[in-house]
Amino acid sequence: MNKDTEIDMKEVELNELDPEKQPMTGDGQAAGGEKNGSVKLKVPEDEVTFTGLSKEELMKVAGTPGWVRTRWVLLVLFWLGWVGMLAGAIVIIVRAPRCKPIPTMNWWNDGPLYQISDLEAFSEGLKGVEAKLDEINKLKVKGLVLGPLHTVQEDQPNTLNLQQIDPTQGNQDALVAVLEKAHKKGISVVLDLTPNYRGASPWFTPGDVGDVMDKVKAAAEHWLDLGVDGIKVSDLTVATNSLDWSKLREAVQGNRTDNTKSRALMGVVEGVSPAEVSQLINTTGVDLVLSDLLSSKKEGKGRIMAMDTLHSQQRSLGWGLGAAQQDQLSKQAATPALIRLYQLLLFTMPGTPVFTYGDEIGLQAVGAESPKMVWDIEEKPAEGEAVNETAEAQREERVAVRTWFKSLSDLRGKERSLLHGDYYPLSSSTSSLSFLRVWDQSERFITAVNWGATAETLQFKLALTGSTEGLELPERAKVKLSTDKDQEVDSMVDLDKITLAPGQAVLLQFPYAG
CATH class of the missing domain: 2.60.40.1180 (Golgi alpha-mannosidase II)
Known part of the structure; x- marks a missing residue:
């Protein structure tokens, strides 16, 4: 077979399709006379590549009247849009309600104060207080009021030593340890320097007030230098009538600046009217006045009138039920329901709530002695252990009261209306x-x-x-x-x-x- 015959045979093989590749229209040739399976490509003789306009061409086009008008229109639209957005933002800002400025707050306005008058009954003196600071911190209190801790014999001014801690309560090193740990947790510490706290009159006799005030001033300087955050005294009316009251004020409140933590001068009054409390706040320069108005005003109308008189001075006002006398709240709120009621009332009134240790669990005071604080109330009876139903019910009630207390304390710290709102x-x-x-x-x-x-x-x-x-x-x-x-x-x-x-x-x- 010669070469030409071989080429013809290959061409026949290529043109023959498998049966499954035959066109559905029949076995004739495709339109246009091409053979099936053949692809025709048209290759341009001269391929043109677009390279854009040159600089000279662009400048020539840009200078045409149409493009000049277009650019001006776009520029005007841009600035009109920008000015419109600016005007809209100004209108929104002007018409939006203005936020009321937050009032100046001190640490004693930020949360409840927690009094521990009998440290031994609370938890074995100052060392016990240090050990229980983690539990106290869970209550979200902002200040501890400790003592009085100093040594004095009842109604004997010559035995008064305001810079010496009663050995039954602890010593100075133990107090420093409490201060350091409390400050790390954001808790301030106030020391009660009421001179004759065991006697009939807090300031002994009227003739002793001047000399005693000098001792209180010296003691205040001593303890504040040690790191105490405030001083508390009882019978504020007598103290502020002393000619030396201004010296105590200067010792506690002196050298205040915007960059330093304020130290509190706190006073207690009993048996005075709301108007007299207001006058003490206005005229004496005291930072916080704790009164017994909630205890002495037994009717709702009297309590509302007291708040009506004092609410505008709430940043200098402390409220408690029994706190002015360092009594537990349960002494006047005899049932668990009333304990919860007064906790809610104290946390939502305009002012600083002040509690005595044990109020958070409804601790009941029996007799004149300070009640022993109850700890470990979360411990349930072991499985299989005999259960005293009365004791277990009391434990569960204490847990419930503390949960209620903590929820109120947490809410007051978060909500501005409760923290410093109008009344x-x-x-x-x-x-x-x-x-x-x-x-x-x-x-x-x-x-x-x-x-x-x-x-x-x-x-x-x-x-x-x-x-x-x-x-x-x-x-x-x-x-x-x-x-x-x-x-x-x-x-x-x-x-x-x-x-x-x-x-x-x-x-x-x-x-x-x-």
């Missing part, structure tokens, strides 16, 4: 009261309590005054905390009226509506 009375009766706490654009809170023996219906009503202009109550509010089983947490209640069972309290919450 507005809503209602009061012989055995009940309610009030509103408001701060600027923050959540609002209503406290309602009924410490009476019968159920009571409270009707909330804002007095029409200049201070309440623009302030309105909504139709409904959410239950934030409650001791009343009929007022479940997170449920919604109508604010036209609310009924509380005997000895019950509720904290209601509603949002700011701008």
Whole structure:
């Protein structure tokens, strides 16, 4: 077979398709006369590559009237858009509600104070206080009030030594250890220097006040140099009438600057009116006044009137039930329900709540002696161990009261309306009261309590005054905390009226509506 024949045979093989590759239209040739399987490619003779305009060409085009007009239009649109956005931002800023400036706060305004008058009953003296600081810190207290710790014989001014710690309470090194550990946890420490704390009169006799005040001033300087954050004295009315009161003030409050932590001068008054408390705050320069007004004013109307008089001075006002006498709250709140009620009231009133050790678990005082603090209340009976049902019920109640206390302390520290908000009375009766706490654009809170023996219906009503202009109550509010089983947490209640069972309290919450 010659070469030409071989080429023809190969061409025939290439043109023959497998049966499955035959066209569906038949076995004829494809349109256009091409053979099946053949691909025709058209290769341009001269391939043109676009390289863009040169600089000279661009400048020539850019100078044309059409492009000049286009650029000006785009430039004008850009600046109009920019000016429009700027004007819109200005309008938003101007029309937006202005935030109210936060008032100047000191550490004694930031949370509750916790009094430990009998350190031995609390936990074996100063060393015990140091050991229990972790537990105290869980309560989110901002200050400890310790003592009095100094040595003195009852009604004997010549035995007074305000710079010597009673050996039954500890020693100076132990106090320094308490200060160091407390400061690491953000807790300040106030030392009670009430001179004649075991006697009939805190300042001995009227003739002794001048000499005793000099000793208190010297002791204040000594303990403040050691790291104490404040000084407390009782019977503030007598102390401030002394000609040497200004010297004590200077010793405690001197050298204050914006960059230093303020040291507190704290005083206690008993049996005085709200107006007299207000005058003491205004005229004596004392930082914090703790009164017994909540104890002495037994009716809701009296308590509301006291708050009406003093709420504007809340950053210098301390509230307690029994705290002025260094008694446990349970001495006047005889039932677990009332203990919870007064804890809620103290944490939401305008001012600093002051508690005595054991108040967080409802510790009961028996007789005149300081009650022994109860620890390890979280320990449940071991499995299989015989259970004293009465003791177990008491343990569980203490755990529940402490949980309630901690939730209130935590809430007060977070919510501006409760921390330093404005106060507005809503209602009061012989055995009940309610009030509103408001701060600027923050959540609002209503406290309602009924410490009476019968159920009571409270009707909330804002007095029409200049201070309440623009302030309105909504139709409904959410239950934030409650001791009343009929007022479940997170449920919604109508604010036209609310009924509380005997000895019950509720904290209601509603949002700011701008």
